[in-house]
Amino acid sequence: MRTRMASFSKLAVAGVLILGGARAATAQQVVKLGEGETLTISGFINGSLFNDRGSFAGGFGNGQNVAWAAAPAIQPGVNQGIVDGDVRNTRLNFTFNAPPVLGNWAPRATLEGDFFGAFTSAPPFGDEQPQIRLRHAFVDFSNGRTTLRIGQFWAPFFNTDIPVSLAHIPFPVGLGSGGVVGWRFPGVFLYHDLTPTNPLKLQLQVAALKGSGPAASARDTANAIGNGEASGLPQVETRINVARKFSSVTWSGYVAYHLDWKDLNGTNVPGSNITDWGVETGHSIAAGSFTLHGNFYYGKGLGTQFANINQFQPQIRGWGAWAQAGYDFTSHWSLWADYGMDQPDYARFTRETTLTLARQLSHTGSAMLRFRAGRYAAGLEYFRNVMRWNTGITSADQYALSALYTL
Numbered sequence: 001m002r003t004r005m006a007s008f009s010k011l012a013v014a015g016v017l018i019l020g021g022a023r024a025a026t027a028q029q030v031v032k033l034g035e036g037e038t039l040t041i042s043g044f045i046n047g048s049l050f051n052d053r054g055s056f057a058g059g060f061g062n063g064q065n066v067a068w069a070a071a072p073a074i075q076p077g078v079n080q081g082i083v084d085g086d087v088r089n090t091r092l093n094f095t096f097n098a099p100p101v102l103g104n105w106a107p108r109a110t111l112e113g114d115f116f117g118a119f120t121s122a123p124p125f126g127d128e129q130p131q132i133r134l135r136h137a138f139v140d141f142s143n144g145r146t147t148l149r150i151g152q153f154w155a156p157f158f159n160t161d162i163p164v165s166l167a168h169i170p171f172p173v174g175l176g177s178g179g180v181v182g183w184r185f186p187g188v189f190l191y192h193d194l195t196p197t198n199p200l201k202l203q204l205q206v207a208a209l210k211g212s213g214p215a216a217s218a219r220d221t222a223n224a225i226g227n228g229e230a231s232g233l234p235q236v237e238t239r240i241n242v243a244r245k246f247s248s249v250t251w252s253g254y255v256a257y258h259l260d261w262k263d264l265n266g267t268n269v270p271g272s273n274i275t276d277w278g279v280e281t282g283h284s285i286a287a288g289s290f291t292l293h294g295n296f297y298y299g300k301g302l303g304t305q306f307a308n309i310n311q312f313q314p315q316i317r318g319w320g321a322w323a324q325a326g327y328d329f330t331s332h333w334s335l336w337a338d339y340g341m342d343q344p345d346y347a348r349f350t351r352e353t354t355l356t357l358a359r360q361l362s363h364t365g366s367a368m369l370r371f372r373a374g375r376y377a378a379g380l381e382y383f384r385n386v387m388r389w390n391t392g393i394t395s396a397d398q399y400a401l402s403a404l405y406t407l
Helices: 005-012 218-222 346-353
Strands: 029-032 038-053 081-086 090-099 106-114 133-142 146-154 184-191 200-209 236-246 249-263 273-289 292-300 317-328 333-344 360-374 375-387 392-406
Touching: 133 184
Parallel strands: none
Antiparallel strands: 029 038, 038 081, 038 090, 038 392, 090 106, 106 133, 133 146, 146 184, 184 200, 200 236, 236 249, 249 273, 273 292, 292 317, 317 333, 333 360, 360 375, 375 392
């Protein structure tokens, strides 16, 4: 697995560490344990100082996890700027590898966390004490070409090739607001390299994941049961990864399909499940110093995958897309620019439900000037979102200075 699966690390997220678009080379530290087992320690330390003009509150928050401009009613008005800092992107990964135990089949286990747990308390001191959050925890059994994974990991629907950023890594630019979709779930995953040695590389992924959705009642809220879990059925996804290297161009891409069921009445109440679904494709082209990559999705009821501007009504249909271009001027300096949008079909939603969708259209853009030297990287970034609410149009901007050190 360490050799063949590595060729698909950007496509399948099957490697030890994915830097969420930071694209910094990892300097993984390997510790030898007993009985031939090794521990690989990797991760990064990341910090940002930022100035928000306008408010991103009401979404994921302000700072390294900004997504969309807050509603008109909670925008700050004349006193619109805040200056703050954030270190919650910081991440640690521990991967344990054991020698083969059944023919060529060997076990592996990974534990990864960052610091996007809740703050210990409110300002003035609690916001400088973020808490650790579990991201991934899974066990692999692999013969190098086929890997069975059980635990929590990225769903195949997740955009593994995401916009490059130093300020927005676990919450990528455009997540929930600009076409970047997908999430991690506990489940059973199967990866199989269809053409492991050919110039055209193909990999198949299939997964059965825990259901997901908001709780339908106070009873289910108390028991932490969402309407996806209440359906009694898993989410099901499949994906094909493709990669090909030409003489001067490298291309990779994928197509993915998602299917899930939700019981809108919750547990202990009669009712039938509804079906939600999604299709997605993403591509990346690297030619010399130039990189162009992007993604497109369309589907129904995909709020739990951060689609439809992260709204959970299962009747919503919509699409989203993003693209980013980057150019390396030298071995140290590069420039990146990104644009994405999320477009729920709010008119159809109103016709079918007589309800009004709160977040109706989102545009997200960013630009970054990056300096990189070895394990160190620093960047100046600009982030902007324009949101159409049912109560009006709002916008918010962020200017950030970030630094990253890869462990």
